Amino acid sequence: MKIAALLAPAVLVFTLGACAGETGNGNAQDADTLLTGEWPSVESAAAGQEVNMYMWGGSDSINRYLDDWVAPRMKENYDIDLNRVPMNDAQDIINQLLDEKSVGKTDGSMDIIWINGENFKAAKDNGLLWADFTGQLPNYNEYVDSDAPEIAEDFGEPVEGLEAPWGQAQFVFVHDESKVASPPTSMAELAGWVRENPGQFTYPAMPDFTGSAFIRHVLYETTGGHEQYGLPADEIEDLEGRLEPMWEYLNDIEPYLWREGETYPESLAKLDQLYASGEVALTMSYDPALAASEVLKGRFPDTTRTFLLAGGTLANTHFLAIPFNSSEKAGAMVAINEMLSPEAQIAKLSPANWGDLSALDPEKLSPAQQQAMNAVDLGAATLSLEELENHRLPELSADYIKIIEKGWVENVAKE
Amino acid sequence: MGRFISPVKIFLTLIFLLVIGLPFLALLLSSVSLNWQWPEVLPEAFSWRAWDYVLFGSSGTWQAIGTSLVIALVVTAVNIVLAVPAANALARYQFRGKWLMEAIIFAPIIIPPFVAVMGIHLTFLRLGLTETIFGVVLAHLSPTLPYMVRAVVISYNTLAVDWENQARMLGAGAIQRFLHVVLPHLLPGIAAGASLSILISLSQYLITFIIGSGQVITLPILLFPFISGGDPAVAAAYSLMFAGLAIVTLLGMDIALKNYYQTKKTVTGKI
Numbered sequence: 189m190k191i192a193a194l195l196a197p198a199v200l201v202f203t204l205g206a207c208a209g210e211t212g213n214g215n216a217q218d219a220d221t222l223l224t225g226e227w228p229s230v231e232s233a234a235a236g237q238e239v240n241m242y243m244w245g246g247s248d249s250i251n252r253y254l255d256d257w258v259a260p261r262m263k264e265n266y267d268i269d270l271n272r273v274p275m276n277d278a279q280d281i282i283n284q285l286l287d288e289k290s291v292g293k294t295d296g297s298m299d300i301i302w303i304n305g306e307n308f309k310a311a312k313d314n315g316l317l318w319a320d321f322t323g324q325l326p327n328y329n330e331y332v333d334s335d336a337p338e339i340a341e342d343f344g345e346p347v348e349g350l351e352a353p354w355g356q357a358q359f360v361f362v363h364d365e366s367k368v369a370s371p372p373t374s375m376a377e378l379a380g381w382v383r384e385n386p387g388q389f390t391y392p393a394m395p396d397f398t399g400s401a402f403i404r405h406v407l408y409e410t411t412g413g414h415e416q417y418g419l420p421a422d423e424i425e426d427l428e429g430r431l432e433p434m435w436e437y438l439n440d441i442e443p444y445l446w447r448e449g450e451t452y453p454e455s456l457a458k459l460d461q462l463y464a465s466g467e468v469a470l471t472m473s474y475d476p477a478l479a480a481s482e483v484l485k486g487r488f489p490d491t492t493r494t495f496l497l498a499g500g501t502l503a504n505t506h507f508l509a510i511p512f513n514s515s516e517k518a519g520a521m522v523a524i525n526e527m528l529s530p531e532a533q534i535a536k537l538s539p540a541n542w543g544d545l546s547a548l549d550p551e552k553l554s555p556a557q558q559q560a561m562n563a564v565d566l567g568a569a570t571l572s573l574e575e576l577e578n579h580r581l582p583e584l585s586a587d588y589i590k591i592i593e594k595g596w597v598e599n600v601a602k603e
Numbered sequence: 604m605g606r607f608i609s610p611v612k613i614f615l616t617l618i619f620l621l622v623i624g625l626p627f628l629a630l631l632l633s634s635v636s637l638n639w640q641w642p643e644v645l646p647e648a649f650s651w652r653a654w655d656y657v658l659f660g661s662s663g664t665w666q667a668i669g670t671s672l673v674i675a676l677v678v679t680a681v682n683i684v685l686a687v688p689a690a691n692a693l694a695r696y697q698f699r700g701k702w703l704m705e706a707i708i709f710a711p712i713i714i715p716p717f718v719a720v721m722g723i724h725l726t727f728l729r730l731g732l733t734e735t736i737f738g739v740v741l742a743h744l745s746p747t748l749p750y751m752v753r754a755v756v757i758s759y760n761t762l763a764v765d766w767e768n769q770a771r772m773l774g775a776g777a778i779q780r781f782l783h784v785v786l787p788h789l790l791p792g793i794a795a796g797a798s799l800s801i802l803i804s805l806s807q808y809l810i811t812f813i814i815g816s817g818q819v820i821t822l823p824i825l826l827f828p829f830i831s832g833g834d835p836a837v838a839a840a841y842s843l844m845f846a847g848l849a850i851v852t853l854l855g856m857d858i859a860l861k862n863y864y865q866t867k868k869t870v871t872g873k874i
Contacts, residue, residue: 242817246828248656248837255661273817276827284816291728297818461835486637486650487836 222518223319227326230518231266237519238269242281243302245274249481253541262526268519273298278307285316285511296513299520302354304506305343306586311509312350318510320349321521327528328352333549337582338505344585351507352524353547355536358576359401359501360494362463362471362479362569367491371470373498375409379437382444388469390446390453390462393601394593398456398474401502403596404584407434409499414581421587431592435599442600452601464488474504476576477543480567484539492569496579503580505547530557537564545576627846634839653836657844663820664841668848671821674736674811675804675852678743679751679797685744686751686796687789693752694759708752711745717809719745724813734818742814743804750803751796758792794860801852805845822848 259270322328363371372378382389392399408414410433442449453459463471482488510520533546636646732738770780808823829838
């Protein structure tokens with residue numbers, strides 16, 4: 189009896205587990221017709237479906253755009269319930285799908301996932317994405333320039349129709365106009381500025397996404413441009429030697445950084461906090477309109493402005509994909525198509541909603557749509573779309589990024 | 604002489620306010636602050652943006668609070684049912700391999716939960732238990748049960764078998780003995796264990812996140828992206844909601860317990 193009392197927890201877990209049992213599948217048979225059928229048939233298949241969209245949930249303005257702008261329209265126009273599921277990190281989505289794949293779960297609850305870069309590569313390499321579906325979407329065919337390098341490739345990885353572009357991001361520096369009247373426009377100028385203003389600049393430590401993007405700019409500017417990094421990292425000659433000037437640059441400015449470079453903010457959130465509280469004069473962002481939306485929220489001072497490097501800054505695209513085991517693929521396709529519509533993209537561009545750059549090709553829009561796009565007030569802190577577009581540099585592929593992030597720890601953080 | 608308030612007492616009260624109260628004040632201020640620049644001690648302006656989002660927006664806060672509470676209460680109820688017999692055996696009997704049983708039951712206190720939860724996730728996926736509140740409840744049992752068992756074992760240690768024997772001699776059956784002799788004695792231990800169980804269950808992020816797979820939304824699931832994503836205002840508002848939820852739940856339990864003892868006293872007094 190004593191042993192039985194102790195075993196009770198274990199027994200309970202197992203019997204209850206067995207009761208819950210397996211649930212069936214049966215969503216696969218229609219999948220192929222979705223990829224070949226006419227669009228109206230996809231729309232009618234989608235009616236009444238409940239679509240779960242798994243995405244990073246740490247911004248109230250992005251959440252509100254989905255919940256208050258996109259979701260009601262999906263319900264009204266297509267009878268689709270769009271349910272946003274908040275995630276802490278897109279990598280968690282990939283880990284979860286990997287587990288589901290390994291036990292053969294076919295009735296997954298993720299219907300749309302928001303990913304790019306390394307997460308896309310991991311998903312593609314492990315077969316976690318459904319199929320080449322973007323060619324079926326009317327709005328993709330009509331408004332997206334599928335041959336443009338930033339649409340056809342995601343951090344150097346061919347997209348192959350597995351994901352549809354949702355928006356674009358571009359790296360900008362953020363400054364307070366009242367404190368820094370003429371900000372530096374090249375890495376060489378930045379180094380001079382940092383020396384003259386000790387303690388006023390720092391960048392997030394690796395592997396922070398934005399901190400890593402910052403040192404890629406250092407790489408491009410100190411080693412002579414991005415063109416040389418087109419090859420895969422293991423095929424390039426003497427990579428370590430090529431990276432040397434970047435480490436030299438970063439070590440040279442280190443003594444003049446915030447807290448004499450003894451420590452770095454662990455994330456962009458921390459750096460933004462330092463900027464918001466006035467401890468440092470500059471911050472950075474991989475979202476060109478984020479500063480404007482922080483001003484709207486009252487977190488950044490009204491005199492906040494953004495600036496680019498004269499030689500250009502990195503740009504990337506973020507995408508929406510459908511996992512291999514999505515249970516509501518028709519609904520997911522219709523929802524993604526709707527989010528690519530000019531109306532949805534124009535609303536997304538407004539900093540009052542989100543402030544994310546459009547994924548559409550401006551030349552494919554009608555004059556009225558172009559006008560609506562240009563009429564969006566991006567806020568005084570955001571640069572014009574034209575200026576951003578004229579200063580775009582391509583991203584580096586994921587294998588380089590890993591090497592650089594590791595190298596930073598060895599060459600800069602440890603010295 | 605009773606009127607004299609000792610300086611020690613004043614000092615302790617001040618320390619208490621400083622250590623417990625001040626962090627809450629900072630949270631409250633940052634949840635409503637607008638443009639809070641160093642070196643200002645107080646924010647220049649205030650905004651309800653964060654609270655508006657948390658309380659009235661599409662954030663699903665209220666539903667998440669409901670789910671959190673249901674999970675915490677069910678977990679605690681199951682814990683009581685499991686822990687009382689287990690504690691009885693551990694406190695009163697000697698048997699082979701007792702140390703092993705104790706080690707297994709208390710292991711989750713020492714071993715970090717994410718070590719186990721990865722394996723649990725794969726098993727639950729096969730059993731179809733992921734994405735259900737039921738699966739999350741089962742997964743929450745592992746980090747909470749040890750505390751409950753520990754608390755009840757301590758209560759059992761101070762309860763001599765003689766009391767039950769005496770009741771038996773007076774003709775009480777097993778159920779009567781348990782309800783009228785054992786349970787009243789265990790109650791403070793159960794209450795202590797239940798408080799810990801509720802608090803630990805409410806604050807689980809990783810286990811809920813992995814087993815619930817985004818379909819079971821508790822308060823920490825909503826809170827975490829804001830903490831790491833760097834919106835201090837919304838994160839502060841959520842943190843206050845979380846603290847409030849924990850305090851109200853514990854107070855509720857405390858009041859229920861006091862009521863129980865009061866009615867108990869009046870009932871026995873009348874007999």
